[in-house]
Amino acid sequence: MQAKRVTFPGKITPYLLLLPQVAVTLVFFVWPAGEALVSSLFAQDAFGLGSTFVGLANFAALLRDPAYLEAVGVSFLFAFCVTVLAMGLGLLFAAAADALGKAAGLYQVLLVWPYAVAPAVAGVLWLFMFDPSVGMIARALRTMGLSWNHMLDGGQALTLVILAAAWKQVSYNFLFFYAGLRAIPQGALEAAALDGAGPFQRFRHIVLPLLAPTTFFLLVVNLTYAFFDTFGIIHATTGGGPGRATTILVYKVFRDGFEGLDLGGSSAQSVVLLVIVVALTALQFRHIEHKVSY
Amino acid sequence: MAGTSRLSLLFAHLVLIAGAAVMMLPLYVAFVASTYAGADFLSGRVGLLPGPHLVENYRLALTTGSSTAGIPPVGPMLWNSLVVAVVIAAGKISISILSAFAICYFRFPLRVPAFWLIFMTLMLPVEVRILPTFEVAARLDLLNSYAGLTVPLIASATATFLFRQVFMTIPDELTEAAIIDGAGPLRFFWSILLPLSRTNIAALFVILFLYGWNQYLWPLLVTTDASYFTVVMGIRRLVGAAAEADPVWHLVMATAILALVPPVLVIAALQRLFVRGLTETEK
Numbered sequence: 001m002q003a004k005r006v007t008f009p010g011k012i013t014p015y016l017l018l019l020p021q022v023a024v025t026l027v028f029f030v031w032p033a034g035e036a037l038v039s040s041l042f043a044q045d046a047f048g049l050g051s052t053f054v055g056l057a058n059f060a061a062l063l064r065d066p067a068y069l070e071a072v073g074v075s076f077l078f079a080f081c082v083t084v085l086a087m088g089l090g091l092l093f094a095a096a097a098d099a100l101g102k103a104a105g106l107y108q109v110l111l112v113w114p115y116a117v118a119p120a121v122a123g124v125l126w127l128f129m130f131d132p133s134v135g136m137i138a139r140a141l142r143t144m145g146l147s148w149n150h151m152l153d154g155g156q157a158l159t160l161v162i163l164a165a166a167w168k169q170v171s172y173n174f175l176f177f178y179a180g181l182r183a184i185p186q187g188a189l190e191a192a193a194l195d196g197a198g199p200f201q202r203f204r205h206i207v208l209p210l211l212a213p214t215t216f217f218l219l220v221v222n223l224t225y226a227f228f229d230t231f232g233i234i235h236a237t238t239g240g241g242p243g244r245a246t247t248i249l250v251y252k253v254f255r256d257g258f259e260g261l262d263l264g265g266s267s268a269q270s271v272v273l274l275v276i277v278v279a280l281t282a283l284q285f286r287h288i289e290h291k292v293s294y
Numbered sequence: 295m296a297g298t299s300r301l302s303l304l305f306a307h308l309v310l311i312a313g314a315a316v317m318m319l320p321l322y323v324a325f326v327a328s329t330y331a332g333a334d335f336l337s338g339r340v341g342l343l344p345g346p347h348l349v350e351n352y353r354l355a356l357t358t359g360s361s362t363a364g365i366p367p368v369g370p371m372l373w374n375s376l377v378v379a380v381v382i383a384a385g386k387i388s389i390s391i392l393s394a395f396a397i398c399y400f401r402f403p404l405r406v407p408a409f410w411l412i413f414m415t416l417m418l419p420v421e422v423r424i425l426p427t428f429e430v431a432a433r434l435d436l437l438n439s440y441a442g443l444t445v446p447l448i449a450s451a452t453a454t455f456l457f458r459q460v461f462m463t464i465p466d467e468l469t470e471a472a473i474i475d476g477a478g479p480l481r482f483f484w485s486i487l488l489p490l491s492r493t494n495i496a497a498l499f500v501i502l503f504l505y506g507w508n509q510y511l512w513p514l515l516v517t518t519d520a521s522y523f524t525v526v527m528g529i530r531r532l533v534g535a536a537a538e539a540d541p542v543w544h545l546v547m548a549t550a551i552l553a554l555v556p557p558v559l560v561i562a563a564l565q566r567l568f569v570r571g572l573t574e575t576e577k
Contacts, residue, residue: 006470021393175572228422253425
């Protein structure tokens with residue numbers, strides 16, 4: 001890791017400057033993460049009075065637990081749908097805005113604002129539109145012959161949280177795709193146009209390859225978002241139900257830990273999630289390394 | 295794009311109009327719903343245009359809430375959200391800029407380990423370590439306090455990296471000149487580094503304000519006393535009430551609008567800074 005060529009002398013000053021950040025990090029990040037690691041290796045007795053070392057038994061139990069495996073499945077399905085929907089729409093809107101040039105300004109404001117909405121609030125907005133008794137979309141679906149009740153139908157509940165989560169994330173993808181498209185050299189596109197390439201061919205053979213780094217970056221960000229930042233959406237709308245239809249992994253950690261008071265199991269789940277975060281972050285950093293050198 | 299025909303321009307407009315409509319739909323529906331009386335929902339009197347109860351509903355939501363449905367007033371929750379968002383944003387920026395300064399401008403034995411320690415926080419989102427972090431906060435007696443709502447969320451690896459990158463672009467000659475003029479590290483930090491990072495600080499503030507305002511899970515855990523509720527976490531109580539017999543969707547939607555308008559206004563007003571902050575923190 002490089003430093004400045006010119007530095008200040010001082011033995012204590014740098015430590016004092018680092019102190020607040022390091023203190024918060026140790027107390028609220030390292031200590032709890034350590035506790036999670038440790039308690040993932042212990043089993044709590046029924047009264048919470050003592051605990052026994054069980055090694056990796058908590059992890060083995062997870063793999064045998066159908067509820068956990070179901071949550072894994074739900075998480076992947078959810079993350080896949082949110083990512084595809086949010087990235088597809090983001091790219092579509094960005095391509096259209098790019099074609100308009102300066103005239104896209106107003107659209108940009110109209111498309112970007114949902115980024116500022118809290119996931120929980122986004123969930124509540126969509127919950128209202130799909131409310132079986134008063135929601136306008138639920139009513140419209142009923143007149144078309146489809147009875148909507150996400151409180152009873154698991155598939156419908158999952159559709160609802162996917163829509164809310166993707167809606168909020170389109171803005172983000174739009175911004176990054178739009179910036180990526182703006183950065184594509186016009187010369188290459190003009191040359192291709194002169195050679196007789198139609199808009200679709202130009203998009204397929206020039207724009208898409210040049211957008212690949214942005215796409216990859218967004219893929220990682222969207223997966224991280226779908227896995228970890230959507231807790232509010234799920235908690236405020238479906239509460240993981242009906243049954244376990246919308247219980248994604250993050251929600252299950254919360255449910256088992258706070259409602260089920262299963263410390264060992266919940267910690268083991270945390271550790272699994274931690275591994276997923278580390279993997280996603282590592283992917284992201286490999287990408288960043290190409291852009292800037294630390 | 296090069297060689298765009300009139301037809302494809304028209305098509306682009308159509309795509310964006312449809313897109314904007316989909317993105318705006320939930321907001322419009324919520325706004326319309328917030329202008330009707332509670333009883334209008336069940337009788338199907340809520341239409342496509344705003345109703346007559348706008349002022350009344352918002353006043354009710356802000357000041358009294360609905361005691362029959364167990365709904366606390368939104369006014370104090372908005373204030374809590376503002377305090378939390380400002381403290382988190384200001385706190386993250388101050389501790390990160392100090393640590394970035396230490397890492398860039400000093401040589402000391404623990405420089406690299408400190409850097410990696412901060413780097414690790416990037417990998418530990420609060421959702422992943424909820425239970426133990428909650429226990430730590432409880433042990434430190436931070437439940438139901440502004441400190442509990444903010445301090446555990448204040449460490450930020452991304453902000454540290456961002457400031458580090460900004461500092462690396464500042465020429466060494468400037469530091470040399472400052473040292474020759476007799477400036478110590480703190481003088482240099484205050485008179486040169488801070489002014490040079492002003493726009494980065496502003497851009498980061500916009501992003502971190504949104505982050506703080508939109509927190510949900512953490513406030514939900516550390517507050518049981520209604521006087522510390524933030525509006526984003528408090529809204530869930532309203533949804534619970536709306537699902538009961540008492541039709542309070544008008545109050546829920548008024549609250550949702552009140553919860554989302556401040557951050558949306560911040561973005562609309564500072565869009566240039568927002569986009570800049572976003573692309574810099576992420577890429």
